[in-house]
Amino acid sequence: MAIDDIKQLLEEKRYAELKEKIKDMQIQDIAEIVDELDTKNAIILFRLLPKEIATDVFSYLSSERQSEISMMIDENELNEIVSDLFFDDKIDFLEEMPANVVKRILRNTSEAERKLINQFLQYPEYSAGSLMTIEFVDLKKEMTVAEALEKIRRVGRDREIVYTCYVTDAWRKLEGIVSLKDLVLASPDTKVEDIMKKDVIYVDTYDDQEEVADVFKKYDLLAVPVVDQEKRLVGIITIDDIVDVIEEENTEDIQRMAAIQPTEEEYLDATPFMIARKRLLWLLILMISATVSGYIIRKYQVALEAVVALAAFIPMLMDTAGNAGSQASVTVIRSLVLGELKFGDILKVILKEAQVGVLAGVALALVNFIRVYFVEGYGFGIAITISLSLIFTVIIAKIIGGTLPMIAKRIGLDPAIMASPLITTIADAISLTIYFSLAVWILHITM
Known part of the structure; x- marks a missing residue:
């Protein structure tokens, strides 16, 4: 049954018809609809649910909607719902509720159950103890x-x-x-x-x-x-x-790989200030670390002034280095998460990424040599400088992208922090150093 149909029945106050239609729906579908309705209609729809399925629907609702319903229904109704929840769902519910709701529930539970609930609530967050249920045979x-x-x-x-x-x-x-x-x-x-x-x-x-x-x-x-x-x-x-x-863990890894501090808030529920605060720290770190690239460019300013054409290829080299490193890091991070790699495999990773780097680097170098020398008409020296820079840059970027996540895992850090943004910053600095060093040597530029 579509949510628009349910809204229409609610607006027209055809509650008997609505009650008949929702009783045969899947529990998860009902919970999704209750979550999407405004608070008033959500409470009405929830009260229309048969008692035998109301608890199951309640366990699938978002914590915000659970809190709203808990505040709106009377204490007896709340206790009936909570007492029918499986124990682990009950603990998850209590962890998310405001203190006044928790007090309403605990004062109506037996001393033995209250003691057990308090014991579970004291387990560290994200531990096995906080996840478990006592309902087993x-x-x-x-x-x-x-x-x-x-x-x-x-x-x-x-x-x-x-x-x-x-x-x-x-x-x-x-x-x-x-x-x-x-x-x-x-x-x-x-x-x-x-x-x-x-x-x-x-x-x-x-x-x-x-x-x-x-x-x-x-x-x-x-x-x-x-x-x-x-x-x-x-x-x-x-x-x-x-x-x-x-x-949850996959979401955290994706956020870290994008240089964002993990948050449990849903995107639309988070305030702009909260989102900015989660992103700002890494933006500052990456901005400051990117000054290394600026320092390298200033160091080789004489080379740039001597051969101005070198400047036109800096963005391409830096982007290629960052992309090559990111490809390797994402692949290795995923393998670490799946348990396919461990730190003892680091030499195998270095060898494999070096081989991939040679193959990819040579292919990119050939394409760029043809473009720079034959199509765009730059001199042989500049074309060979760019091509060799690509080969060495791609090889080194892939080795760094493959090894840094493994090193992070080894020292107890989340490998995801070594993903795209950080690898790109490191690869940028390396690509510029290789590029200008080769340019000075091949083009005989006096520093």
Whole structure:
């Protein structure tokens, strides 16, 4: 159902018809529509939702819309919604809400749940502990398959996943995992310990969310258990939460690669001042670093005055150097993110980028020699200077573009900061130095 149709029904106050039309829609589609409506109509539409789907829709809404709805509905309605949320969604909701909304919720929760919520809220932001949920099925290895399936039937309705169950001992230490498929196919009298897998992939509560995402990608997991320092099972992280993490991390990398400080604000929600503040620091750094290129040009001013034609090719050389370095850096950064490269491969990267640089540099040099010498009619000395400069510049720019992200990763920096803007600035300075040095030597310019 189109949002325009929904707006029309809201304007005409045909609420019974609207309620009938939205009840069969997908949860995510309803949430998207509620997010797009103005506050008044969003509240009306949300109140029209059947209780059995209202909570699910609420969990998919933006934090801003969740906050607005929380302030507009009464306390009993709010508690009903929050109590039906899965625990990890509840924590995510509380983290984004104003203090007065959090107080409204916490004063109506049990002491045990309040203590548990406070514990989760104290985990470092972006850690595995802040992502996990406690809604999982835990079994004991002494159980029979029949007993295990009975427990799943009893508690599974309130758990986020049941397709993987976690086996713990009396002290909650993780001993193994068993899939629902294995339980269903096994004999009812079989012991859980006889079919469980003991080699369990798990993460620690304080592991960074990016490391957790790497574990999911490496082992193709749908869920991963989270343990504390004593290897006690405290929660699980499911794939839906990791998809959000991967999206966040990719967005941050894209922002850093464009020399922008990462921000969680959506573009249209961010103020011009906020956007400028996030961009200004790197613009200042790159502006100051670009003065190196100006210094090199001033140093070789005599060469420029002696052969004025050299100035016409400076932009082309600098742009080519920056583009060559950026190509290499983006490729290597992506390979680092995917785990295809590690620091020990740096010599292989240098060799490969040098080979690519030779091939690309020679091809560009030939095209430019033909253009400069035969088409534009410049002298042989200038044409060969430009062509050789291109070869050396492209080779060095690609080596720098390939190695700097790996060095950044090695010393604990985000490789994305070594992307286009910074590589371009470094490549510009190198290309000018090579260009003028070759010009002085080939054209016999006295400095």
